[in-house]
Amino acid sequence: MQITANNPSRKSWLEVSSNSDFPIQNIPFGVFLTKDNVMTIGSRIGEYAIDLSALHQLGYFKDIELVDDVFLQDRLNDFIAHGKGIWRQVRNRIADLFDIENAKLQNKKKHRNQIIYDVQDIEMHLPVNVGDYTDFYSSKEHATNVGTIFRDPDNALLPNWLHLPVGYHGRSSSIVPTGKNIHRPYGQSKPAGAEKPVFGPSKLVDFELEMAFITTDVNKLGERIAIENAEDYIFGLVLFNDWSARDIQAWEYVPLGPFLGKSFASTISPWIVTLDALEPFRIESPKQDPKPFEYLQQIGANSFDIQLETFIKPENSDENLVTKSNFKYMYWTMAQQLTHHTSNGCNVRAGDMMGSGTISGPTPDSYGSMLELSWRGTKPIKLSDGSERKFINDNDTVIMRGTCKNKDVKIGFGECSSKLLPAL
């Protein structure tokens, strides 16, 4: 089936400003609470949220094979489990219904009133119940920077890095949607030169600029998938701030990896932008040398050109752009990550989330964490209010944005934003 929703010449009868992240070519999916206290699955065009459970109830999806209550839920998991064919039909239908050439819904004021909300009047919630969350480490620049800072500049990349997408299991419970503020975590750390560890609030809280993809049911336990099919199981992407407490992490992570240095919070943007919507922004990923194992080999344009920005906004002050990066810098593609994840037979389910790892670019202004931007605190960043940052201060808000642009259309991810409150 064609992705007719992506037609760049479409316009919506809903007003959309030219710089909106959400033109009719986007049609993302999310979960929101209406002002009438109803939790529903929805989409968004411009500054309007669209209640998909109301649309379904009014019969606008009646020829699509959907379970009756699929949209009257507080998480997208069941819808995602319907699979790619259904996602595409639903997204195409929404685009048709809101197309300025289509009078069907446009002329039904009563229906419109049941379906359309001002985004100011809704509250965004977590879009999926994340069964398992995996974080990869797939930016060569990031892995090289971290290896240089913490280990050995001459052997910054570890021997396995170029052969497989290194990843680890993360914590699902502490994934929160944009706007949920978090607290500076307590933890054990061992200050440089100290004989003994200390316990107290982390002194080195950092962001990590990442994106994460959300899967549908991929495989049964024991089965592997072929890389050619991997993208069929990816529903869409969100922006992902993998908050990290560097001092806690450094003390705890040998030999079993990051644990409490990460699990105090991870913030995601609330609208899942589908892989279908990103189709016009395909781009080749970096050349891989050495050639990967056959089960990881791909041809063609398997990455996406998504411009990423991170801002620090101190309390009562302005946003400061601290880094500009791009999803296309990732050395390992999403299809490679997912295929590798199932290579041992590990089963992946609808609603699982996989983070890219920190996305650093080749230049110092494109690094994806304060650890790298301030080079472990040796090069503080100057903000517009005159203050300096080595890491994140109490009451700083960290805001991530991501957009795709070509000559016809711009689509975006909205915001991934969260304020770091003082330790409790």
Add this chain to the structure above:
Amino acid sequence: MQITANNPSRKSWLEVSSNSDFPIQNIPFGVFLTKDNVMTIGSRIGEYAIDLSALHQLGYFKDIELVDDVFLQDRLNDFIAHGKGIWRQVRNRIADLFDIENAKLQNKKKHRNQIIYDVQDIEMHLPVNVGDYTDFYSSKEHATNVGTIFRDPDNALLPNWLHLPVGYHGRSSSIVPTGKNIHRPYGQSKPAGAEKPVFGPSKLVDFELEMAFITTDVNKLGERIAIENAEDYIFGLVLFNDWSARDIQAWEYVPLGPFLGKSFASTISPWIVTLDALEPFRIESPKQDPKPFEYLQQIGANSFDIQLETFIKPENSDENLVTKSNFKYMYWTMAQQLTHHTSNGCNVRAGDMMGSGTISGPTPDSYGSMLELSWRGTKPIKLSDGSERKFINDNDTVIMRGTCKNKDVKIGFGECSSKLLPAL
């Protein structure tokens, strides 16, 4: 409220053999499918399974504050979320109803027929939907053995180990109940002396003898808990085989920890034995030196005397006891593990599972993995059929058992059993 269910002088009107793991003093919780294809929550006495949804429907719990359909579910999460007070009331009630001194249910044949199944006629399922699974590394003997084998015998324990319960996030999706057979995983590894890694079936599949505890809702994101309260959030324990592919693990795990070397499968015993039932088997944990941070300090008997055994059963041959260990060897207690887990504000939910880490004792016959028992393959183990094992062979079944005994009573965990099928 008293734990009257534990009264050692109770006898049940259901027949229980003297060596059963499930006397009336146990009353574990699990999920099973009946021969009529109904999924229900249940308990067990002797060779009989008890349908708790039927008991509830017939009014036997009517004065306990339970949601109507709490037992007519395919997972225990909602029941567990009711909290410790309710678990205790329900367990006490079940013990009362099946007490030989109580005629109430004993004399109602019609009710008994709706409630009681022969365990041969039911199929045990996964007891909880595991939201997040964490694996600790809390046996000093195991950590010392692994450090000696892989790193440096003179500095086997890493510097953080005596200060905090080292742990990492694991994979929930591939946790399976006893009886579900698994496949030898494929993966990348780098053979000793080789220049390049290879991809193929793992050659070094191992078991890890562990136990795991299951929590109720502990805290909101950002909150920590006090160690004095930690046990109130622990519902119960199961046996846990943390299957490990040593060759995959060795190649992938630096620097972010175990990933595909573990996530191909973990097997658990299906009956959750409550912490209440284990109360008579409290014992002090090993003395901790150095003294832990204040947030991890405990007094009294905070561990449990649970004898553990692991058997290897080759295809068409006998069970071979390969190790005898004990839960009491754990250096860090469950309360310390859980308190540490929330020390950064990480939220823990009903149905989360936390593994102990491999439980090795002080003597070579008490080591909890083949890696240690065969000392990385240098000391093969002889089986009764004349064959040798360094690691686990195709079609070997690995069986774990755990029992608590005192002069009055023996309670046990049943079996955690799974066969390793050849690679697919």
